[in-house]
Amino acid sequence: MPYPDSLKELIKKVEATRPARVEKKKAGGEFPALNLDERKGVLEQFHPDVKEEGRREIKIGPNKGYRICHEMVDLVEARSRVNPDKVDLSKPDYTTDVLIIGGGGAGTSAALLAQEQGAKVIIATKLRHGDANTMMAEGGIQAATKGWKDSPYYHYLDIMGGGHFTNVPELVSTLSKEAPDVIRWLLSLGCNFSKFEDGTLKTMHGGGTSRKRMHFAADITGAEMMRTVRDEARNRIDDISVIEFSPAVELIMNDKGACAGAVLYNMETAEYLVIKAKSVVMATGGSGRLHVQNFMTTNHYGATADGIVMAYRAGVPLCFLHTIQYHPTGVIFPEQAEGILITEKFRGAGANLVNVDGNQFVFEREPRDVEAACIIRECVNVNKGVPTPTGKFGIWLDSPMLDVMFGEGYVKKEFPGKHILFSRFGIDIGVEPMLIYPTLHYQNGGLEFKDDGSTKIPGFYVAGEVGGGIHGENRLMGNSLLDIMVYGRISGKNAAQYAMNGVVDGELTLDHVRKYHQEIDESGIETDRISPMLLPDYTLEHVKAKQYSAEYEGTLR
Amino acid sequence: MCDTATIEKKVPEVAEELVPIYIMGKKYEVPASLTIMKAMEYAGYQYIRGAGCRGGICGACATVYRKPGDYHIRVGLACQTVVEADMYLTQIPFFPANRAVYKWEDVRGEAEEVFAAYPELFRCLACNACTKVCPMDIPVMDYVAAIKQGNLEKAAELSFDCIQCGLCATRCMAEMAQYHIAQMVRRLVGAKIAVPSPHVDKQVAAIKSGHYDEALKEVMALGTMDPFNQDANKENIDKLKELYNKRQGESHATDESWEPDDKYALLEDAR
Structure with missing residues (x-):
């Protein structure tokens, strides 16, 4: 639905300040950026991560005592979906060299590289391949x-600064050094990054970058990358099979202590299936659908931290899960689009954030956590948020100023996806600004792993958002699409080499699950929760009240 | 069972008008402002198939519907389309589609290769049903025509916003899966037809030759800060912060000719 009259009135205030803001920008002037101390101050006061009542200590497992959000602790302090005594490990339903859990960008690039080593690969994924x-x-x-203005050295510094200097140096170094090769690889597979006529790739700034190094494919960069690698995986159908709608729910170990497969759950037939594999790559992604502190999320329907749960039960430690990334700019109105991401590229291109009076209150290219905290401060503390018809507060993202700066039609051409989205609601974002508020976006932390993709468990590798340490306490824009490709490729390759050369065969076991259950009982946790969650449940109370059988274990509900 | 998230569960707080919709023929009353996806969840459905990104980009939730007394077939993405009173809807979460398997190393980027992989291209009757059914407003028939004319670049451009929901394939008289053909075309254009980007190869070669190793080694030696013991490596972290603060920032207004004054850890002849 179009903006109601109340908002149209407020938009006039944005329009009133726009010419001066555009002039300032054209003259090279910017709203002053915060220094490191000021950043720290606003984070400590207004970032959702700092709310102590939002977290508690984990009572069991390798990170006993670690304080992270309740929603994640609930999942790790829960029982397995399967009774280990009931699973018949003696007759695997599938066997393969490399099992990849998760069919996103990390899992798919891992599959391609594993296949190139000569391995047979199975991708098990919760929804469709590429969802x-x-x-x-x-x-x-x-x-x-x-190379004339940028190098892995500057990229390294930017990543460390964005992550509050807490990142794991080896992971950061590998990420920045492998990055140009990933671009080369994607180009060679036919990924259409935006280019100038002479072939030079277009690049722009993101929050916290010192050089313009953000490569893009219009405003659907991830989709273009995903559909390219997925298409190539489909060309290699003889070696890469994909099992859809069948998430892994538990890792399988062998009696030599190595990872040796997984139990899958076919969500459509409610069967549990056993895959025996020589090595496993965990690439399940993030956890936005846990809706931490009831925040809305930009994440995919399946982002429920499954990989964290499975690997933690098997003994892999967690790190950096005490921080979660809130993307500064999620749609807060219209309600139908609530939570949907508005790419940072708008701010990278120079679109200002302005308050209810039409005034700037923050530099638009602060790192994400700082930007989000400043927006929350402006709404809850300064009280200059824009009231929405749904009873919330937001901030204007002044997209029309881009049309003023770069010519009419710029927003439509450079941001076709978002332009279509808003036009469905009767809003032309080349003419009217967008209403935004921070939204759950990225799991900064995750499973501990090394820069060769390996973990403390032999045969078990990690790639993508499920891993922690690369981004420290805060990820910069454009480093997650990079992370999934760099570590997807590394983990896929090394998992395959392990499978072909180093694997130690042994008898399959779910003893680690039995031990974990025992630990739950001994710790005094009283719960009937089971995990992984697999899918969020958006059923409303009036329906739920009548679903008498919805609580049965083994049903999705 | 797991405690589950609640944020999207909420019924709009203001008392809202309910409208009847027919999910696969069965009537439910739902709030008028909801998208089809949220309306189905309001009605009590829990998605396994038919939901994905919930943001209009993954193509999982293609939906077709009709309204009483109207012969038109209407389409939309369930996560993006607001319900209408009396709509009869179903989702099409899957539709079988022919995808040619080809060896990527062997293709050269010629239209004939696309013709060979997908000979059904030439069965197109130009009925335009594909374009009419596309929820992304892509001129599907036009890109099919461009491919037939051998203009792969034009086809790549016209099909760029495709989310591969497959609705075009459900309506095609020629029984094509247009979106798979377009995917092959875009890859050919991206890798084999578009102008190359030599600066990428130069940088990759420099990295592989160890050109930046010394600079990276020095900065890595400063280590990292333990978030739970922030003073442990303070001296080094202060040096790291100093390097971070003094790194030269590229201004917003620069074009491709810009080069920093500080040439440390850069590459000569990199363009």
Whole structure:
């Protein structure tokens, strides 16, 4: 639905300040950026991560005592979906060299590289192949491909600064060094990054970048990357099989302590299936659908932290899960689009954030956590938020100023996806600004792993958002599409080499699940929760009240 | 069972008008402002198939519907389309489609290769049903025509916003799966037809030769900050912060000719 008259009135205030803001921009002037101390101050006061009542200690497992959000603790302090005594491990339903859990960008690039090593690969995925946050990433992929002004060194510094200098140096170094090769690889597979006529790739800024190194494919960068690698996986159908609507729900180990497969759950037939594999790559992505602190999310329907749960039960430690990334700009109105991501590329291109009076209150290219905290402060503390008809507050993202700066039609041409989305609601974002508020976006932390993709469990590799440490306490824009490709490729390759050369065969077992259950009982946790969650449940109370059998274990409800 | 998230569960707080919709022929009363996806969840459905990104880009939730007394077939993405009173709808979560398997290393980027992989292209009757059914407003018939004319670049451009929901394939008189053909075309254009980007190869070669290793080694040696013991490596972290703060920022207004004054850890002849 179009903006109601109340908002149209307020938009006039944005229009009133726009010419001066555009002039300032054209003259090279910017709203002053915060220094490191000021950043720290606003984060400590207004970022959702700092709310102590939002988290609690984990009582069991390798990270006992670690304080993270309740929603995640609920999942790790829960029982398996399967009774280990009931699963027949002696007759696997599938056997393969490399099992990849998750069919997004990380899993698919891992599959391609594993196949190139000569391995047979199975991708097990919860929804369809390619249904993942990768598909939704809009803004771009960072890589220092322009040696005359940029290099892995500057990329490294930017990543560390964005992550509050807490990142794992080896993971960061590998990420920045492998980045240009990932761009080369994607181009060679036919990914259509935006280019100038002479072939130079177009690049722009993102929050926290010192050089313009964000490569993009219009405003559907992730979708273009995902559909390209997926298409190539489909060409290699003899070696890469995909099992859809069958999420893994538990890892299988062998009696030598190595990872040796997984139990899948066919969501359509409610069967549990056993896959025996020589090595496993965990690429299940993130957890936005946990709706931490009731925030809306930009994430895919399946982003429910399954990989964290399975690997934690098997003994892989967690790191950096005490921070979660809130994307500064999610749609807060119209309600139908609530939570949907508005790419940082708008701010990268120079669109200002302005309050109810039409005034700027923050530099539009602060790192994401700082930007989000400043928006929350403006709404809850300064009280200059824009009231929405749904009783919430938002901030204007002044997209029309881009048309003023770069010519009429710029927004429509450069942001076709978002332009169509809003036009469905009767809003032309080349003419009217967007109403935004921070939204759950990225799981900064995850499973501990090394820069060769390996973990403390032999035969078990990690790639993408499910891993932690690369981004420290905060990820910069454009480094997640990069992360999934860099570590997808590395993990796929190394998992295949392990499968072909180093694997230690042994008897399959789910003993780790039995031990975990025992630990739950001994810790005094009283719960009938089971996990992984698999899918969020949006059933309303009036329906739920009549679903008498919905609580039975083993049903999805 | 798991405690589950609640944020999207909420019924709109203001008392809202309910409208009847018919999900696969069965009547439900739902709030008038909801999208089809949220309306089905309001009615009590829990998605396994037919929901994906919930943001209009993944193509999982293609939906067809009709309204009483109107012969037109209407389409939309369930996550993006607001319900209408009396609509009769079904989702099409899957539709069988022919996808040619080809060896990527062997293709050269010629139209004939697309013709060979998908000879059904030439069965197109130009009925335009594909374009009419596309929820992304892509001129499907036009890109099919461009492919037939050998203009792969035009086809790639016209099909760029395709989310591969498959609705075009459900309506095609020629029984094509247009979106798979367009995917092959876009890949050929991206890798084999578009102008190459030599600056990428130069940078990859420089990295592989170890050109930046010394600079990276120095900065890595400064280590990292333990979030739970922030003073442990303070001296080094202060040095790291100093490097971070003094790194030269490229201004917003630069074009491709810009180069920083500080040439440390850069590459000569990189263009």
